[in-house]
Amino acid sequence: MVSPGGLRTSCKTEPTHSGRPLQSAVAAPVSRTMARGLGEMLKVLMLTPHLDVVGGTERQCLKLATALAHHGVETTILTMRPTEHSRANVPADIAITRLDSPGVWVRRMKRYLRAKRAISPNYSEGRAGVAGNQPSRSFLRELGSLVGHKIPTQIDEAFLERTITRLCSATDVVHLHGVFWLPMLRATARACRATNTPYLVKITNEPERTWRSLKADPAAVGALSTSSGIITVNKHTQGYFQCRFPHVPTHFIPNGTDIPTQSPVAPIRDVLFLGTLKKQKGVDVLMRAWAMTKCTDGHRLLIVGDGPERRALEDLARSLGIEPRVRFLGLRHDVDQLLARRRVFVLPSRWEGMPNALIEAMAHGLPCISTSVDGVTDVLDDGKSGLLVEPENPKALALALDRVLTDHAMASRLGGYARARVIQRFSILAIIKEYMQLYEKFLVRHPNPRLG
Structure with a gap:
């Protein structure tokens, strides 16, 4: 062997x-x-x-x-x-x-004290919450006074x-x-x-x-x-x-990534984004591009994921008048099932390392559109296994979306080459x-x- x-x-x-x-x-x-x-x-x-x-x-x-x-x-x-x-x-x-x-123990104690209403009524999440992995100093002082000994303020x-x-x-x-x-x-x-x-x-x-x-x-x-x-x-x-x-x-x-069973060929109805809702991912650019697209009948933009910019993005969708055509699905554990349906995958990132979501979408044979940033260009061949546009360019992204949504033969060709590319290099x-x-x-x- x-x-x-x-x-x-x-x-x-x-x-x-x-x-x-x-x-x-x-x-x-x-x-x-x-x-x-x-x-x-x-x-x-x-x-x-x-x-x-x-x-x-x-x-x-x-x-x-x-x-x-x-x-x-x-x-x-x-x-x-x-x-x-x-x-x-x-x-x-x-x-x-x-x-x-100790930092983990403090978070557990915080949840316990809040459940028991042991913290004063003027307690606020912003003042005494946890920033990243570190409990805030104000919370630690309050907790320390309750339990009667000093608690470290860092991991x-x-x-x-x-x-x-x-x-x-x-x-x-x-x-x-x-x-x-x-x-x-x-x-x-x-x-x-x-x-x-x-x-x-x-x-x-x-x-x-x-x-x-x-x-x-x-x-x-x-x-x-x-x-x-x-x-x-x-x-x-x-x-x-x-x-x-x-x-x-x-x-x-x-x-x-694992190589799944290829998605069946069917008319494309939805556009899918999968990732954390933060500045890096450029979802705000995608929203503006979606407002510019000409394909408005029956197509939806599905946003899968959560993050610090979710509320701002929901407000942006309302202000652009595209709220009926956008669905925020939040965190999902059925990612493979979402990718298995016939959709266009979009990743409008401002920067990347190497995007896992893009590789997984390609493995499912989805036509993909992304930005020409480092990491993405190592994966996608523009015009062959996907379409690349400049970052921060909603107009170019809208044109790419219209091309894929209206040209079903091109969409199938891009998806086929994308899957073959992943099988060859990224399995x-x-x-x-x-x-x-x-x-x-x-x-x-x-x-x-x-x-x-």
């Missing part, structure tokens, strides 16, 4: 902690056997601040972990917020470790480091998804250096914005510079970080092979102390 990394292997069955059997591969090459020990299963620790089904980074983490488990890799995910839906969609072979820190980074260090004792490779939570990046670097565990950092956001947040934190820059490798999801980001960290291996591995099976080959390299270079 040939493993995803290209090594000839033999398989045996081992029980997991859940009692379900897994296939583990024993590699023939002496170098890997010496580094890992005969019969050892590859163990990967994945780190992500949140784990849900909406964010692209989190969805890729789940897809990658699931595919690795199917290839006989023992995978653990460390996260702060595993949702019930994400837990339900994770195979039993994957262990999810919830990071319980305990030392606790995070100790947790990662403990998990590293049973890990061959650490894979950090995203650098938007810098405490996790810093703690990962210290824990992995202490345990001689290789760690890979995946950068998923637009590189200039990522670098602006990194360079303000010398410890975070140091954590990236001592990593075993940087993974980027588009070529522009790869070149950008190669220039800044020439001594760190930088790898371009795009996002991947999760192809992406897993690249990750397995990368993990194998670091196992030989950095033998883990736990293997003796």
Whole structure:
């Protein structure tokens, strides 16, 4: 049998902690056997601040972990917020470790106190709410006076480091998804250096914005510079970080997706957007373009997702007079079912890393329209597998929508080429092979102390 990394292997069955059997591969090459020990299963620790089904980074983490488990890799995910839906969609072979820190405990106590009406009547969510992952100082002061002791006002980074260090004792490779939570990046670097565990950092956001947040934190820059490798999801980001960290291996591995059954050919009635409702995604531009389109009879614009701009976008739809033709569907867990219907998919982003929603829509054979920004141009070939327009240009977007909605032959052709493109380059099976080959390299270079 040939493993995803290209090594000839033999398989045996081992029980997991859940009692379900897994296939583990024993590699023939002496170098890997010496580094890992005969019969050892590859163990990967994945780190992500949140784990849900909406964010692209989190969805890729789940897809990658699931595919690795199917290839006989023992995978653990460390996260702060595993949702019930994400837990339900994770195979039993994957262990999810919830990071319980003082900040998490404070949020639980906050909910309890609010339920018991223990907080004063003048309590307001804006004054005492949670900003990002941090409970507000005003709330902490009030809570501290109630429980009678001082509560830390920040996530305990030392606790995070100790947790990662403990998990590293049973890990061959650490894979950090995203650098938007810098405490996790810093703690990962210290824990992995202490345990001689290789760690890979995946950068998923637009590189200039990522670098602006990194360079303000010398410890975070140091954590990236001592990593075993940087993974980027588009070529522009790869070149950008190669220039800044020439001594760190930088790898371009795009996002991947499962290949579903192709949607049946049928008349197109709806236009679909799927993503977080925030400035980056350019949904306001899509609204203005929708108001300019000539195809108004029977066509609807479906907005799937939620976010900080939802209320403003609903107001914009009313002011443009397109409210009857726009539906805000909110957060949905039936994304595959929504994509399986014959629709035009639109992603009017101002910037991207590599959009998962676009790749998934292409895999379903939907005709796609997006903006010519980095990450998107690595996926869509303009005029062949989709249509590209300039960002911030509602008129050009409206013209593209009219073309696809009125020319059914072109829509079918674009959808067919899009699906073929994903099968060729972005299937999760192809992406897993690249990750397995990368993990194998670091196992030989950095033998883990736990293997003796």
